[in-house]
Amino acid sequence: MSCVNDENFVAVALVINRSRDGPAFVFHYPSHVPALSNLADKAKNIDAEDVLFERLSQPAGAEPAPEPSENRGSVRDDHYVTESGSQVVPWEHVAGFPARDLAGILTPARSYHKRLFQLSLDPLLCVSYPIHVPENGKWKKPKKASKAKAAKELDEGIAPDEPNPPVRVTKAEPSKEKAKEGKKDDAEEEKRSSMTMFNLVFFLNPKKHETRELVDSLYSNIVKKVNKAYQYSQQHSEFVWKESKRILAAKDRAREEKKKMSALWKELTQNSSLAASMREIYDAVSQNRIATLHLDTVDGILTPSVQIPVPLFVADLPPEDDERHRGLWLTTANALLSQDALEEPGFLDRNFALLLTDDEKKIVAELGNDRDPTASSMAEFARLSKPTMSFYQVGQSNTLTLDQVRKYAQHFIFWRRAMAIPPLHPRDIYMVSPNCDLERLSQDAQDWQTAFPLAPPLPTFLAELSVLPRPYKFITPSKAHRPLYLRMLAWLMRGGWVTQLCTFAYVVVWPEILYEVDYEIEAEELGVATSVDGTDTTSIHTAQSTLDGQSTHSSLTSPPLQLPLQQQQQQQPQQSQTQAQAQPNMPNPSTTSAAEHSAEMARLERIAMKAHRELADKATAHARKVAPVATANPSLNDAPHLAGLTPHIIVDPKKATGKESRYLSAIARRFKDEEHRSAWQLMCKYFDGRCALERIALQEDMKRKKTWTLVTSMREYLLTTRHW
Numbered sequence: 001m002s003c004v005n006d007e008n009f010v011a012v013a014l015v016i017n018r019s020r021d022g023p024a025f026v027f028h029y030p031s032h033v034p035a036l037s038n039l040a041d042k043a044k045n046i047d048a049e050d051v052l053f054e055r056l057s058q059p060a061g062a063e064p065a066p067e068p069s070e071n072r073g074s075v076r077d078d079h080y081v082t083e084s085g086s087q088v089v090p091w092e093h094v095a096g097f098p099a100r101d102l103a104g105i106l107t108p109a110r111s112y113h114k115r116l117f118q119l120s121l122d123p124l125l126c127v128s129y130p131i132h133v134p135e136n137g138k139w140k141k142p143k144k145a146s147k148a149k150a151a152k153e154l155d156e157g158i159a160p161d162e163p164n165p166p167v168r169v170t171k172a173e174p175s176k177e178k179a180k181e182g183k184k185d186d187a188e189e190e191k192r193s194s195m196t197m198f199n200l201v202f203f204l205n206p207k208k209h210e211t212r213e214l215v216d217s218l219y220s221n222i223v224k225k226v227n228k229a230y231q232y233s234q235q236h237s238e239f240v241w242k243e244s245k246r247i248l249a250a251k252d253r254a255r256e257e258k259k260k261m262s263a264l265w266k267e268l269t270q271n272s273s274l275a276a277s278m279r280e281i282y283d284a285v286s287q288n289r290i291a292t293l294h295l296d297t298v299d300g301i302l303t304p305s306v307q308i309p310v311p312l313f314v315a316d317l318p319p320e321d322d323e324r325h326r327g328l329w330l331t332t333a334n335a336l337l338s339q340d341a342l343e344e345p346g347f348l349d350r351n352f353a354l355l356l357t358d359d360e361k362k363i364v365a366e367l368g369n370d371r372d373p374t375a376s377s378m379a380e381f382a383r384l385s386k387p388t389m390s391f392y393q394v395g396q397s398n399t400l401t402l403d404q405v406r407k408y409a410q411h412f413i414f415w416r417r418a419m420a421i422p423p424l425h426p427r428d429i430y431m432v433s434p435n436c437d438l439e440r441l442s443q444d445a446q447d448w449q450t451a452f453p454l455a456p457p458l459p460t461f462l463a464e465l466s467v468l469p470r471p472y473k474f475i476t477p478s479k480a481h482r483p484l485y486l487r488m489l490a491w492l493m494r495g496g497w498v499t500q501l502c503t504f505a506y507v508v509v510w511p512e513i514l515y516e517v518d519y520e521i522e523a524e525e526l527g528v529a530t531s532v533d534g535t536d537t538t539s540i541h542t543a544q545s546t547l548d549g550q551s552t553h554s555s556l557t558s559p560p561l562q563l564p565l566q567q568q569q570q571q572q573p574q575q576s577q578t579q580a581q582a583q584p585n586m587p588n589p590s591t592t593s594a595a596e597h598s599a600e601m602a603r604l605e606r607i608a609m610k611a612h613r614e615l616a617d618k619a620t621a622h623a624r625k626v627a628p629v630a631t632a633n634p635s636l637n638d639a640p641h642l643a644g645l646t647p648h649i650i651v652d653p654k655k656a657t658g659k660e661s662r663y664l665s666a667i668a669r670r671f672k673d674e675e676h677r678s679a680w681q682l683m684c685k686y687f688d689g690r691c692a693l694e695r696i697a698l699q700e701d702m703k704r705k706k707t708w709t710l711v712t713s714m715r716e717y718l719l720t721t722r723h724w
Contacts, residue, residue, distance in 0.1 A: 330499045348420075
């Protein structure tokens with residue numbers, strides 16, 4: 001995912017369209033947006049409404065963009081008068097363009113309502129999600145919907161990917177003056193809504209190779225969600241329109257007073273929560289932080305939060321020049337999850353635990369100061385959740401339900417206070433991560449010594465992990481030290497210093513089993529009963545007798561031949577003879593049909609005899625084949641009759657059909673006792689190269705030692721590999 005920073009994220013601006021006065025450029029942040037290199041020379045407008053380029057480059061009656069001689073491309077903070085005597089207002093030019101012309105081209109038609117709107121002003125790129133007034137011309141929805149439904153609308157609008165995004169509505173008592181003003185405004189707006197569209201636009205300056213990824217990331221995570229949050233506040237309290245009027249009025253007064261731009265922007269961001277929210281969006285997103293908006297509406301304060309999710313892990317080693325992903329947790333635990341696994345109820349609950357990214361006491365203390373009703377439950381969740389306990393295990397406590405555990409876990413992860421990892425266990429194998437950031441070793445070694453003063457130095461401990469892959473419990477001095485060493489392991493996992501070495505497996509079908517299944521299928525086609533111990537229950541003579549019987553049955557059930565020609569002629573009515581005499585030139589149909597029938601029957605008889613011979617030949621060949629014999633180690637069976645057969649890999653046993661399904665059944669029959677046969681049928685779905693064998697015990701709620709004993713008994717039919 002491309003990183004958004006202050007180099008490729010230039011500014012954010014709000015544009016509205018009014019039914020009487022047309023488009024207006026309400027506010028932008030940061031205040032000073034200089035013209036980018038070659039922007040004025042290469043401006044290209046690809047607006048769908050075919051706005052003329054001339055209007056943008058040389059608008060009628062408009063002054064050129066201010067270009068102080070001392071610093072071309074910068075923006076002046078104060079007003080100044082040109083040689084022609086006209087006043088140049090610093091905020092009326094943005095990125096070298098007149099703001100009112102930008103407002104015109106950034107007011108797309110209704111066809112772009114709630115759709116990606118992208119405009120290129122090379123090298124500037126504008127991205128937005130325009131919101132138009134409903135068809136009835138009224139922003140406000142009827143007040144029939146419940147508060148719960150309204151909150152749900154806001155949740156879905158801001159963070160559809162998060163089941164419970166952090167959105168709060170704090171009720172505030174408006175002042176009498178503000179309430180009176182609000183009622184008056186509401187009455188006016190009921191008659192006619194002055195704002196017909198608003199559009200929060202993001203100005204980008206991306207590099208060519210990162211344009212698509214940057215736009216997709218910013219649009220889906222920020223642009224779309226913020227505009228929906230504004231839409232919600234506009235529909236319920238006319239927030240965007242009222243704040244826009246206040247900002248535009250303040251700018252008009254500042255123009256007359258010739259107020260400096262810096263002073264005006266400070267005043268607007270202090271007095272307008274809409275302007276302050278735009279400042280928060282730019283500052284937070286450009287610094288890769290979570291943007292928490294505070295929209296002070298008549299109905300209360302809304303605090304939606306948006307962010308571009310930061311990567312918590314990588315599934316493969318990043319390129320050497322990729323410093324952004326250096327030091328991240330290296331794992332395929334998340335990347336290899338199949339869609340079937342994600343949709344399976346309880347899969348994530350049993351396979352993942354919560355690892356806090358900050359000190360537990362600090363997080364609990366912060367939650368203790370929070371007045372939110374759920375803060376106490378979340379604090380209890382932070383205390384109960386351990387990196388050694390799955391979500392399912394935490395949900396078994398009498399304090400929290402499993403639904404609460406899921407909700408709070410997603411909340412902590414959203415706020416970057418935790419990450420989901422497979423539960424830590426002393427029987428699992430951990431190694432030094434190939435993606436660890438060695439440049440942090442010196443500083444982290446000091447932090448390690450502070451956190452664990454009696455532990456070996458960090459370089460020594462990492463060297464110990466690197467000696468030989470083995471279960472973590474063998475590194476622990478004693479069982480009494482195990483809790484401490486698991487906390488040390490969590491510290492290392494949090495810093496990306498270690499990763500788990502997991503085992504993955506595929507089902508391998510050896511030639512012996514391939515031959516056995518093919519032999520069985522052929523015997524079934526011939527009607528020959530077989531057993532895997534090497535004996536046929538019927539001989540070739542019995543098979544031929546069966547085929548003979550089938551042939552006799554076939555001849556008995558075939559259509560009977562018609563009577564000889566003379567008998568047919570004797571039994572024909574006199575009327576038929578009269579008709580034949582009346583048509584001397586026509587061929588005799590009885591004679592013709594009898595000849596054709598005889599030829600057809602002869603042909604069918606030849607086909608039947610040929611099929612009979614082929615079946616007999618197949619039965620003979622089958623009887624001459626070596627009967628399949630089950631051996632203790634099919635992988636070592638190099639019998640001559642298996643020459644030319646290559647082992648077959650079943651990629652996904654859950655989707656096995658046809659022969660692959662029979663291969664799995666044939667393997668199950670190889671196990672002597674019922675327990676191993678049942679275990680094979682239960683566990684083979686995990687042998688898909690995606691699910692780590694270490695997770696089977698978690699998913700099936702089994703003892704790890706018992707699970708590994710059963711898996712070890714199946715090793716003859718598994719092709720295994722190890723990686724993170």
